[in-house]
Amino acid sequence: MKNISVIGLGSMGFGIAQSLIRSGYNVYGQDKNTVQQKKLIEEGGLDAEVPFGDLDAVIIVVLNEAQTRDIIFGEEGIADKLKKHTLVIVCTTVSPNFAKEMATACENKELLYLDAPISGGSIKSSQGKLSYMVSGSNNALIAAKPILDSTSETVFEFGEVVGSGSAMKAVNQMLAGVHIAAMAEAITFGITQGIEPEKFLEVISKCAGSSWMLENRAPHIIDGDYSPKSSINIWPKDLGIVLDIAKNSNFSAPITSAALQQFIAASGSGFGHEDDAAVAKIYARNAGIELPKSS
Structure with a gap:
């Protein structure tokens, strides 16, 4: 492994590219946002036409299945440009069935x-x-x-059945999305009861009601900072995948459905490109309360 292309330089893809550069790989970053490409070059990424035929691996970290499919098998897709046995790593959150479809198609291209x-x-x-x-x-x-x-501290292996990793990610996203929505509901409920957001975080982070998402996202609300670390618009897609999988398995997921509706409401209210903690704005609006402003 020497030459790697990272396609999708959002917060996660950019970090992966940074880690690979630090490890000595030749990294070609690709993103529709040329600002991100230039930033990666400043970090040691390569400023050249991507030599697809010389790549050892391609890492795809984009928004959804449609983008992933287009990157690999679209009109300008990479599948016919790569040499045999090139590794294609898909980090995008996708359904297990989509992962299986892509794996079969890639296998057919060797x-x-x-x-x-x-x-x-x-x-x-x-x-x-x-x-x-x-x-x-x-x-x-x-x-x-x-x-x-x-690029990691933990690798969980789920065997040779492609799609098992994506199934596990769906379980994680179910919990993560629900926890963010629950955090937003709880912190705004606290405000209606006269509890300052700072005190909410101080207390709950030491109590049984805490979660990783609460401790990570509540400070964004307290600071009034909704610059996107992970945007609202990710969740209608990710929780939609979760519910599609659940539907196909005849599994009822009512709590996930309720969380999804809050993210859809936030996106529809113009907060889609803000940090996902901005789902609290829906609760605040409905309750007629003010959230903290940025200083």
Whole structure:
């Protein structure tokens, strides 16, 4: 492994690229946002036309299934540009069935495919401390190991049945989305009872009602800072995938459905590109209360 392309330089993809550069790889960053590409070049990324035929691996970290499919098999797709046995690592949150479809299509092109959704947030991504949930052939996993070691602190393996990693990510996203919505509901409920947001976080972070998402996102509300670390618009997509999987499995997920409606309301109210903690604005508006302003 020497030459790697990271496609999708959002907060997670950019962090992965940074970690690979620190580990000595030749990293070609690709993103529709040329500002992100220029930032990566400043960090040591390569400023050149991507030599697809010389790549050893491509890591895809984009928003959704449609973008992932287009990148691999669209009109300008990479599948026909890569040499045989190039590793394609898909970190996008997708459904298990989509992962299986992409793996089969890549196998037909003699490419290695690894289903590798990620968790950890932008900070852990930039530190090379992500968690991966991976599934794929033994050959794909062996090929990916140096990359995973350079960008993660934990790799959870789910065997050779492609899509198992994405199924696990769906479970994680179910909890993460519900926890963010629950945090927003609780902090705004507290405000209606005269509890200052700062005191809410001080107390709940030491009590049984806490969660990682609460401790991570509540400070955004307290600071009135909704610059997107993870945006509202991610959740209608991710929780939509969760509910599609649940529907196909005849599984009822009413709490997830309720959380999804709050994120849809936030997106529809113009907060889609703000930090996902901005879902609290829906609760605040409905309750007729003011959230803290940025200083």
